[in-house]
Amino acid sequence: MHLNAPTYGEQAMKPEEPFIKVEHLTKIFHPAKKRSLGLPGRKNGPPGFVAVDDVSFQVEQGQIFVIMGLSGSGKSTIIRMLNRLIDASDGSISVDGKDVRSLPPAELRDYRNRTINMVFQHFGLFPHKSLVHNVDFGLKVRGMDRETREQRAAEALELVGLGDRIHAMPDQLSGGMKQRVGLARALATDAEILLMDEPFSALDPLIRKDMQELLIKLQRNFKKTIVFVTHDLNEAMYLGDRIMVMKQGKIVQSGTALDLLEAPADPYIEKFVAEVDRSKVLTAGMLAEHHDPSPASRTSSGSFPDGAMPVSDTTFLNDLLPIFATGAGSVNVVNQQGSSLGHVTAEKVFEALSPKGFSNAS
Numbered sequence: 001m002h003l004n005a006p007t008y009g010e011q012a013m014k015p016e017e018p019f020i021k022v023e024h025l026t027k028i029f030h031p032a033k034k035r036s037l038g039l040p041g042r043k044n045g046p047p048g049f050v051a052v053d054d055v056s057f058q059v060e061q062g063q064i065f066v067i068m069g070l071s072g073s074g075k076s077t078i079i080r081m082l083n084r085l086i087d088a089s090d091g092s093i094s095v096d097g098k099d100v101r102s103l104p105p106a107e108l109r110d111y112r113n114r115t116i117n118m119v120f121q122h123f124g125l126f127p128h129k130s131l132v133h134n135v136d137f138g139l140k141v142r143g144m145d146r147e148t149r150e151q152r153a154a155e156a157l158e159l160v161g162l163g164d165r166i167h168a169m170p171d172q173l174s175g176g177m178k179q180r181v182g183l184a185r186a187l188a189t190d191a192e193i194l195l196m197d198e199p200f201s202a203l204d205p206l207i208r209k210d211m212q213e214l215l216i217k218l219q220r221n222f223k224k225t226i227v228f229v230t231h232d233l234n235e236a237m238y239l240g241d242r243i244m245v246m247k248q249g250k251i252v253q254s255g256t257a258l259d260l261l262e263a264p265a266d267p268y269i270e271k272f273v274a275e276v277d278r279s280k281v282l283t284a285g286m287l288a289e290h291h292d293p294s295p296a297s298r299t300s301s302g303s304f305p306d307g308a309m310p311v312s313d314t315t316f317l318n319d320l321l322p323i324f325a326t327g328a329g330s331v332n333v334v335n336q337q338g339s340s341l342g343h344v345t346a347e348k349v350f351e352a353l354s355p356k357g358f359s360n361a362s
């Protein structure tokens with residue numbers, strides 16, 4: 001390949017570095033050092049445990065990047081190296097052009113305060129503060145003026161369905177509502193990057209689904225760059241623009257939900273994929289972007305000549321089925337701004353819903 005040849009079409013237009021760029025990241029945990037007992041360290045001691053093994057990935061601004069894998073596969077270690085709660089053993093981490101591993105203490109503090117925020121599983125609320133002041137707290141710390149931060153907090157609370165209760169106190173809320181406030185607070189901060197380490201794993205399934213939907217909704221508004229860790233492939237596929245699957249510290253496969261479903265890289269991923277409900281994970285937008293990136297068949301007004309029914313890009317395939325049941329041959333997938341992303345045919349949908357190998361079994 002030519003040294004200057006762009007690998008992706010987007011890179012040709014955007015020559016700058018990816019927002020987060022991780023290369024050959026490695027973490028070796030060494031057993032407790034003898035030195036702490038005043039003894040000299042052994043030269044030929046145990047080699048240490050490789051928790052993260054030569055991991056490289058990139059995250060674009062505004063993406064939800066999911067790290068997925070079973071317990072012990074190194075997910076938390078990766079995410080903690082990104083904000084240097086854990087120091088890497090080898091490799092490089094660049095965020096917005098900064099070399100994270102070599103930030104001096106003052107810059108590291110600034111990076112943790114302003115650029116990258118870790119969201120914890122238990123969104124503890126301040127019991128003596130109203131909802132709006134729980135949410136605007138993170139902004140106050142950063143010196144934003146009162147009016148702006150309260151407006152931003154109210155906007156976030158509106159998005160999670162608590163717009164009429166911004167002056168309520170936390171003890172007036174149910175557990176599920178408190179979770180919503182916590183999520184609103186996480187997304188309303190002005191840190192550009194959010195690190196979320198299995199934030200919903202302890203929730204019961206209904207609240208969990210609710211939180212996943214709210215995260216997408218908040219993300220559309222606040223447009224963070226999110227690194228999200230989960231051991232649940234359904235969650236990974238629902239949330240992730242890209243998914244990186246880990247096993248024993250190594251990357252097994254990296255791609256979109258559709259990439260993983262259509263071409264699982266190994267039996268480990270096949271096993272996960274077999275348990276996924278495709279109809280409730282894949283969206284019209286995923287198929288439109290995947291199969292019809294060129295708007296060649298559009299008229300100048302942006303509509304399709306055959307008047308296919310417009311559907312939102314977030315529509316699950318499950319919800320397209322009734323449309324096709326009426327005899328429609330395709331739908332016109334439109335994004336939030338109302339522009340067409342392309343056609344999705346019934347055939348494409350049925351193909352995407354069939355497990356790999358079903359349609360081309362020999």
Ligand SMILES: Nc1ncnc2c1ncn2[C@@H]1O[C@H](COP(=O)(O)OP(=O)(O)O)[C@@H](O)[C@H]1O
Binds near residue numbers: 069076078
């Ligand atoms: N401080 C540590 N010292 C030694 N081993 C560790 C330490 N932290 C994590 N590990 C080991 O590294 C591996 C990866 O851990 P972790 O990143 O927490 O996995 P995950 O988040 O995917 O469950 C595990 O085998 C874990 O036991």
Ligand SMILES: [Mg+2]
Binds near residue numbers: 075076077197
């Ligand atoms: Mg973990």
